Every structure is written in structure tokens, then in C-alpha cells.
Amino acid sequence: MSSSIWNRPARGTRGPAPAHSRDEIVAAAMAMADSHGLGAVSMRAVASALNTGAGSLYRYLSSRDDLLDLMTDRAVDELRPYPEISGDWLDAMVRMARRQLQLYRAHPWLIDILPRPTAIGPAGLAWLDHCLAILRPVPAAPTAKFEAIAMMTGVTTLFARSEAAGPPAGFADIDMTAYPNLVAAFTAPPASAPRDLFEATVRGVLRGLLSEPPPP
Known part of the structure; x- marks a missing residue:
């Protein structure tokens, strides 16, 4: 090899x-x-x-x-300069995830290229090192931190892929009478202040993986 x-x-x-x-x-x-x-x-x-x-x-x-x-x-080197390491670690990681999402928007082909097995390069190592620096105060094992970073990247890739694919096909031509829960969901009034689903998902994943101490 x-x-x-x-x-x-x-x-x-x-x-x-x-x-x-x-x-x-x-x-x-x-x-x-x-x-x-x-x-x-x-x-x-x-x-x-x-x-x-x-x-x-x-x-x-x-x-x-x-x-x-x-x-x-x-x-990946275009992710520099990295967001500053300041304030809450979760806020800082969300900023890193947003920077990733912007990169995928600039280079949509990254969505397809990243899943392939590859040797990580210098820029990738620097980005990973910065993420670990942000997570230094978190009382979790290094393996848990690596898993959390990987999951954050996976979530970001999923959102970027969804954006690139465009909105899903509608249901205008489908008889929905057999699906009352879908009808109720689609006809419910919109939220007065729609949440940022990307940020909410990233926060939820990172908090769930890193905030709780591992079982004894």
C-alpha cells in the first residue's frame, strides 16, 4: 500500500x-x-x-x-480563522458547526467526498485539534469527544445535503384522509417564532453526548 x-x-x-x-x-x-x-x-x-x-x-x-x-x-483549510474559544463550550462548538455548514454551501461536492475513507490532512488535523481545545473543560473521555465531533460533522453534512437537494415533493396530489395526524400537523398554525433547527440539533447532539457523566 x-x-x-x-x-x-x-x-x-x-x-x-x-x-x-x-x-x-x-x-x-x-x-x-x-x-x-x-x-x-x-x-x-x-x-x-x-x-x-x-x-x-x-x-x-x-x-x-x-x-x-x-x-x-x-x-477544510478555508475554515480558518477558527471562531475564538470563549464563553460556553457549547456555544463555541455551534460556531464551529456553522462554519462547517458555510463551507459545504461554498463547496457542495464536499458532501460527497467526505464519507470516503481517507487519510486526514494537516488542515483536518488542525480543525480537529481546535475542536478538542474547545472541549478541554468538558469532563468527558477523549473517545466521547471524538464521537461528539464526528456526530456534529454528520449532522452538519445532513443539513447541507438536505439544502442541496431542495424542498421535498408536496402532498397536493395525495388523498390524506387516511392520515389524520399528518393532516393535523400540516394544518396547524405556524409557530410565532420558528426555531433554528440546525442549531437546536447540534446543541442537542453535543449536550446529549458530552454533558452527562458516563455511568459508573
Whole structure:
């Protein structure tokens, strides 16, 4: 198995000097994903955008997976500067989650790229380290903190995916007489002050996982 992209030099040492840097390749791939989706990103397509041959990219990367790893970490680096660690830890983690949601809105392809198994890069490690710094006052085991961060990311991804999918299909053409509870829910008056469902969910997940001490 080849080593992680983070442990390999930015380009190979054999052959002529490459015309492009690894950073240029990643930037071109991200621009392509932003415009046309992750499926449009291939070694050949990125090479074409850089006016070079696909084979030349293999002086920098061993596979498309390397490219996806680099794209992910470059995007995660946009989470900086991190929200300040101040006040209540739960408030600070909600700010981190909101920053994540904004990132997914800017780069919708991250929703599809993050679930794949990958080696975490420097920016990802820095983000995780900052989350742990926020959670330092919380009297929970490190494993519980890692689980809470993962669940926060999962919730944020779910909301971003829902936003990208758009509103669900309506029920206008469905006979609802057999579903009285749905009818009652749909015809109930709206709340005077609708709550922020994203924040409420993130808070609920983090509070539930971290606020209660583990059983003896």
C-alpha cells in the first residue's frame, strides 16, 4: 500500500521538471468541482484544464484518490480563522458547526467526498485539534469527544445535503384522509417564532453526548 499523500514529496524526482505545482493542480480540480460537481473531476479533465497531459499529473499524484484527499484538505483549510474559544463550550462548538455548514454551501461536492475513507490532512488535523481545545473543560473521555465531533460533522453534512437537494415533493396530489395526524400537523398554525433547527440539533447532539457523566 502506498504511503499517504501527506508523507510524499510534492512531486516526483524523475523526468523533466513539471510545469505546474501541486497547489495549481488542486486549485484547478476544486474550480472544476465547484462548477460541475465532483463527477467532472478526473485526472484527464484536470490535466486538460491546465493544458497538459494526464500523464504529467502522475509526477505529483499517484491516483485520483490523492487528488480528492488534497482537495478535501484545501477546502477544510478555508475554515480558518477558527471562531475564538470563549464563553460556553457549547456555544463555541455551534460556531464551529456553522462554519462547517458555510463551507459545504461554498463547496457542495464536499458532501460527497467526505464519507470516503481517507487519510486526514494537516488542515483536518488542525480543525480537529481546535475542536478538542474547545472541549478541554468538558469532563468527558477523549473517545466521547471524538464521537461528539464526528456526530456534529454528520449532522452538519445532513443539513447541507438536505439544502442541496431542495424542498421535498408536496402532498397536493395525495388523498390524506387516511392520515389524520399528518393532516393535523400540516394544518396547524405556524409557530410565532420558528426555531433554528440546525442549531437546536447540534446543541442537542453535543449536550446529549458530552454533558452527562458516563455511568459508573
